[in-house]
Amino acid sequence: MPRKRDRKRLKFRADDLSSHRVTVADYANSDPAIVKSGRVKKSVANAVQKEVKALCGLGSSQVPNEDGFSVLSENEQQYESSDELNDMENLNGVSTCRKKKSKKHKDNGTADITGEDYPIDIWLLLSSYIRPEDVVTFALICKKTWTVTCTAVFWMRLYKRHYHPNSYLPLTLHPACMYRLRSLRACVIRSLYHMYEPFCSRVAKNPSLPESTPNTLLNSTCLLFWCRKVTGSRPDPLWEFNFKFRKLPPKQKNHCLNELHPPAKYKEVHYNPDHECCLLQVSTLNFIFIPVVMGMTLTYLTINVSTDMRHHRVRLIFHDCPVLNGKKPRGDQGVQIVLDPVHSVHLIDWWHPKYPFSTMI
Known part of the structure; x- marks a missing residue:
């Protein structure tokens, strides 16, 4: 106390x-x-x-x-x-x-009070001012903005806003061929890589493939293969080997756009037979016999220096099924292709101007 x-x-x-x-x-x-x-x-x-x-x-x-x-x-x-x-x-x-x-x-x-719920007409009006590189950001705002990017009106406005009569476009991408619903989104994206300057400069600054091995092609399925003889400014012709692959879809968790599907009335607009496809184009100095590998899975790919120290050497191994969980493929169980000497290697995505997309889409 x-x-x-x-x-x-x-x-x-x-x-x-x-x-x-x-x-x-x-x-x-x-x-x-x-x-x-x-x-x-x-x-x-x-x-x-x-x-x-x-x-x-x-x-x-x-x-x-x-x-x-x-x-x-x-x-x-x-x-x-x-x-x-x-x-x-x-x-x-x-x-x-x-x-x-x-x-x-x-x-x-x-x-508990949330924000305002604006009608879809307002989002459709705002979409007329969206740049092509900001389409994904605009679609991630809410479900209504994503629905706007699924409509044919959105892609047609985007095409007309950047169309120039003097720009070079393939015949299938001219305005007369764009008034259709089937594959409209894919055609507009391809045309932007011909007309839109930021996309054109992005393609021009794309580094050559021999500087980095394309690991993204691993476990990709070979859909098509063809070979052709190319004559140009060189005195000797080149042999061009083309491998069309469908990439394995990337594992992106909690990505809302991957979980959503376009509405049924806009499925024709989003139809794209070349989705997740790319073309591996290898040019060699001589003709090389290659076995049939269509339908097989690419499990190994390396780009090294050739024996003459002036060119490259490309080695590909195909298997009947993909090799997952980081396991190394066994070369004796698959089909091996060696291209040597190699003049150039290019990896072309489906939206690239040089990609040979189908005209009957």
Whole structure:
């Protein structure tokens, strides 16, 4: 128990209070053995507020009265914030736990309110100002924006906005052939790589394949294979070997666009027989006999330096089924193709201008 003289030390008049007489024992963090109430006394709180307002130059009309509240006018009371009331109630020992809980409950109720639900016509109007490289970002805003990107109107507006009569386009990508629903999206994307300057520069800056091994082709299925003789500016002709692959779809978890399918009435617009397809084009100096590998899976691909140290050497291994879980394929069980010497190697995606896409789509 504290001694009586320790408790008598805390007894002083409010009129004698100054900024130098405020001690730690006057606040809530003081020892409860010394101050039983654990809070500031009412007289001390009123005196502190009076001295603070006097130092700030406030009038006497705003000095707290004996109840601990300021004498405010009716207009001031209307705009007084709830936080100031809670602070003054704390000084007078009034418990505000229930009021804070009720206020928090109201805030939680207002937090459940979501944003505005705009009609699809507004999103269709905004889509007329979307750049081609921002189509994916626009489609990820909400489900209605994704539905807008599935419509034929969206892709036709995008085509007309970037079409130039002087730009070179294949016959199948001319405006007269674009008024159709089937494969409209794929045709517009291909035409943008002929007309839209950022996409054209992206294709021009694409690095050559020998600098990096195309690991993305592993476990891809060979759909088609053909060979042709190419005559150009060189004195000796080149032999061009083309392998058409369908890539294994990438594993992207929690990607909302992968989980959604276009509406039934827009399936013709999104139809693309060359989706996830690419062309591996290898040009050699001599003709090389190659076994039939159509329908097989590419499990190994390397691009090395040839024995003459002037060209490249391409080695491909095909198996009947894909090799997963990081296992190394066995060369003696598959079909091996070695192309040497190699003049050039190109990996062409389905949207590339040099991709030989089908005209009957």
